[in-house]
Amino acid sequence: MLAEATQIPALTSVFLADAADFRPFTALHLWMVLGSVAFMALTTAMGRQLQKRRGEPGLRRGLGGLCLIIYATYQAWLWLPKNFSWPVSLPLEFCDMSLLVAAGAMILHARWVRSLLYFWACVFTIQAFITPVLQKGPDTPDFWLFWSAHIAIMTAAVYDVVVGKFRPEFADGTRSYVISFFYGAALLILDNLTGWNYGYVGPSKPGTPTLLDKLGEYPLRVVWMVLIAALGFFLAWLPWALARRKR
Numbered sequence: 001m002l003a004e005a006t007q008i009p010a011l012t013s014v015f016l017a018d019a020a021d022f023r024p025f026t027a028l029h030l031w032m033v034l035g036s037v038a039f040m041a042l043t044t045a046m047g048r049q050l051q052k053r054r055g056e057p058g059l060r061r062g063l064g065g066l067c068l069i070i071y072a073t074y075q076a077w078l079w080l081p082k083n084f085s086w087p088v089s090l091p092l093e094f095c096d097m098s099l100l101v102a103a104g105a106m107i108l109h110a111r112w113v114r115s116l117l118y119f120w121a122c123v124f125t126i127q128a129f130i131t132p133v134l135q136k137g138p139d140t141p142d143f144w145l146f147w148s149a150h151i152a153i154m155t156a157a158v159y160d161v162v163v164g165k166f167r168p169e170f171a172d173g174t175r176s177y178v179i180s181f182f183y184g185a186a187l188l189i190l191d192n193l194t195g196w197n198y199g200y201v202g203p204s205k206p207g208t209p210t211l212l213d214k215l216g217e218y219p220l221r222v223v224w225m226v227l228i229a230a231l232g233f234f235l236a237w238l239p240w241a242l243a244r245r246k247r
Contacts, residue, residue: 021137024209028138033129036151040158047163056163063159064106067152071099074145092187092198094124094180099149102156114160115172116179121157123232125150133206167244173237177230184229188222201225 022028043063050056071091078089091097098120104113128150136142160166184199191202200206203218211228215221 022132022134022143024131029132032147036129036147036154039151040155043155044159044162047159051163060106060109060159060164063152063156064103067099067103067106067156070145070148070152071096071103074099074149077141077145086194087196087198090198092190094120094183094199095128095149095153097183098125098153102153105160106156109164111172112175114164114166115168116176117153117157117160118166118168119173119176119233119236120180121154122236123229125153125157127211129154131208131210133208133210135208167240168237170237170241173233177233180229180233181226184226 043059047056047059050059074096075091077083083089098117101113101117101120104110105117128146132146134143134146138144184201187199188201191197191199195204196202197204197206200210200212201222205212212221212225215224215228
């Protein structure tokens with residue numbers, strides 16, 4: 001009992017040390033990823049159960065509404081005078097757009113929106129769980145808004161695959177990549193005109209470790225980003241293509 005009692009404060013102190021400011025690959029990071037997976041699994045399980053009773057559309061629309069609420073709350077927070085900054089407060093990041101796409105996929109159920117949600121979640125949003133571009137800890141709204149936004153996007157994507165039975169076709173991946181390419185190109189022009197870094201295609205890099213650190217100097221790393229994104233879209237489509245071929 002004494003050994004257990006000494007271990008608990010030790011674990012607590014580690015967690016609190018991480019909580020002062022967020023750093024990737026710490027206990028706090030692990031807890032947030034595990035909590036995110038648990039929320040996705042619970043929401044999906046609820047959808048499967050409601051599907052048997054024909055009450056699932058209500059949960060799907062509710063999830064879409066939650067995405068809109070998180071989006072509006074996040075933007076309202078960033079646009080407060082004390083928080084507003086032109087380089088970070090505009091809703092131009094892929095994950096900002098992904099929240100709207102997730103809401104559209106859940107509420108409208110249009111295929112092109114569902115496919116965009118699937119590929120953006122698999123290729124872009126998942127990076128926020130692996131290498132979060134976040135420095136503020138859980139004593140700030142920024143921390144909870146960041147995680148809420150990305151959890152909502154991934155939950156909607158997983159829900160649409162498991163409960164909504166979305167299965168991407170090659171044309172879905174191609175269309176989604178073309179949309180992503182031209183949106184990224186628009187951000188590239190904006191970033192170079194302003195010195196900002198929306199979409200991470202500008203000259204600067206985030207202040208936390210990311211995949212960008214391995215891609216060399218600017219602007220060559222943008223070429224690598226385009227190629228890696230194409231590979232990611234292909235790999236996200238491939239398992240479903242192989243499954244269809246087996247059937």
